[in-house]
């Protein structure tokens with residue numbers, strides 16, 4: 001059965017890029033959220049196997065969303081999506097329980113490698 005992924009990013013273009021990589025590699029995208037609050041709500045609704053979580057978003061950023069998702073489900077598999085220059089926030093995210101991070105612009109093989117590792 002295909003592993004189920006929730007994609008979170010405030011940029012529709014970024015969500016589309018990630019979705020394209022995932023569906024081409026046999027993953028099922030169960031939802032797309034465009035801010036941290038939606039991410040937390042959709043996590044509860046869909047219980048995905050994995051979340052790709054953007055760091056910089058309006059309303060609630062990825063770090064706060066990560067903390068709330070981990071409070072609901074300590075076993076949640078979350079990969080952070082970061083931009084160049086966000087190393088400090090990536091460190092915060094890893095300490096808060098993120099499994100890995102991918103850096104924009106995304107490279108398909110790196111995205112898939114991170115996801116496979118996080119799910120193994």
Ligand SMILES: [Mg+2]
Pocket residue numbers: 009010011054055056057
């Ligand atoms: Mg963003």
